[in-house]
Amino acid sequence: MESLNFPHFSSKHSQVHIALFRDVTNAAALKSRIIAASTAEGSYGEKEREAVNFAFIDARLVRPLILIFNSPMG
Numbered sequence: 001m002e003s004l005n006f007p008h009f010s011s012k013h014s015q016v017h018i019a020l021f022r023d024v025t026n027a028a029a030l031k032s033r034i035i036a037a038s039t040a041e042g043s044y045g046e047k048e049r050e051a052v053n054f055a056f057i058d059a060r061l062v063r064p065l066i067l068i069f070n071s072p073m074g
Helices: 027-039 042-051 065-069
Strands: 002-005 015-018
Touching: 027 042
Parallel strands: none
Antiparallel strands: 002 015
């Protein structure tokens, strides 16, 4: 796992953790839970969104970090 800090964002949103997981067998269930949490209402919805406060990115779409950090948005 790698942790990155982006000081130009607020302290609450400035840290990112990156990890690569291989041979994930429950990707569909994880995706379904994230989608369900995003639409759940009330205190249950808030609790679920906090529990799944992360994102999954298809590693095949990621470019080398050097390109990301040197981009205008990076």
